[in-house]
Amino acid sequence: MLQLKQMTAVIGTLFLVLSMNTWAAEMDVKDAQAVIKQTTDKMLMALKTEKDNLKKEPERVYGLVEEIVLEHFDFKAMSKKVLGKSWRKASKEEQTQFITEFQNLLVRTYATSLVEVAGEEVKVNYLPVGAPRKKNVVIKTQVSRGIEKPVDIDYRMHFYKDGKWRAYDIKAAGISLVTTYRSEFNNDIQQGGMSALIKKIADRNNQHRTAQAQ
Numbered sequence: 001m002l003q004l005k006q007m008t009a010v011i012g013t014l015f016l017v018l019s020m021n022t023w024a025a026e027m028d029v030k031d032a033q034a035v036i037k038q039t040t041d042k043m044l045m046a047l048k049t050e051k052d053n054l055k056k057e058p059e060r061v062y063g064l065v066e067e068i069v070l071e072h073f074d075f076k077a078m079s080k081k082v083l084g085k086s087w088r089k090a091s092k093e094e095q096t097q098f099i100t101e102f103q104n105l106l107v108r109t110y111a112t113s114l115v116e117v118a119g120e121e122v123k124v125n126y127l128p129v130g131a132p133r134k135k136n137v138v139i140k141t142q143v144s145r146g147i148e149k150p151v152d153i154d155y156r157m158h159f160y161k162d163g164k165w166r167a168y169d170i171k172a173a174g175i176s177l178v179t180t181y182r183s184e185f186n187n188d189i190q191q192g193g194m195s196a197l198i199k200k201i202a203d204r205n206n207q208h209r210t211a212q213a214q
Contacts, residue, residue: 029129029130029131029132029137030129031165032129032132032137032139032157032159032165033126033129033139035072035157035164035165036072036126036139036141036155036157036167037124037126039068039069039072040124042068043064043065043068043069043114044122046064046068047061047064047114047115047117047118047119048118048119050064050118051118051119054115054118055118058112058115061111061112061114061115061118062107062108062111064111064114065107065111065114066107070103070107072165072166072167073166073167073168074158074160074166074167074168075099075102075103075106076099077158077166077168078102078168078169078178079095079098079099079102081168081169081178081182082102082178082181082182082185083098083182083185083189084182084186086185086186086189086194089194090194094194094195094198097198098194098197098198098201101198101201101202101205102181102201104201104205105201105204105205106177108205108208108209109208117145120145120146121145121146122143122144122145123143123144123150124141124142124143125141125142125143125144125150126139126140126141127140127141127142132159135158135159136156136157136158136159137156137157137158137165138154138155138156138157139154139155139157140152140153140154141153141154141155151172151173152171152172152173152174153170153171153172153173154170154171154172155167155169155170156168156169156170156171185197188200
């Protein structure tokens with residue numbers, strides 16, 4: 001009888017621990033979704049508020065992106081996934097240069113599209129979140145503009161060492177940002193090496209700056 005009571009106590013404690021762990025995992029997932037929702041809401045509100053200013057000075061959008069969005073992305077992890085094996089072969093200096101230029105490329109390429117939706121009616125539907133896997137989770141959303149058909153946009157996030165969720169890939173309409181750039185950059189590396197790729201991205205960024213200044 002004593003053994004049965006002890007076994008019951010152990011099983012009860014085990015279920016309690018498991019339920020607490022499950023609850024904690026659910027909270028973590030909700031935190032990840034909250035990061036995307038809060039960031040999206042804040043960005044859409046800023047675009048609406050700055051609508052008239054953005055028409056006159058489109059470059060102002062870069063400041064909004066840097067202020068609201070950048071801290072929620074892990075550009076180092078994104079860079080490592082984009083480069084794959086080439087990341088390990090690159091020097092520390094090349095890795096640092098690539099992260100900087102790649103981040104600037106993403107900001108300048110995608111920030112300009114935000115100007116187009118400034119002030120428009122944008123609806124975001126957040127789908128139920130699945131359980132995290134090895135501190136990774138996918139936040140699924142559906143985004144629509146006006147009467148346009150909703151577009152599926154997924155954010156792949158991981159639980160960073162500082163205790164915050166950060167995105168390391170975005171998939172829009174089934175197309176992964178990381179996969180798309182990986183294919184392009186691998187071809188560039190094969191043809192000219194890492195230094196040539198970094199220069200190509202830097203040149204593209206400079207073209208963006210020049211075009212914006214005109």
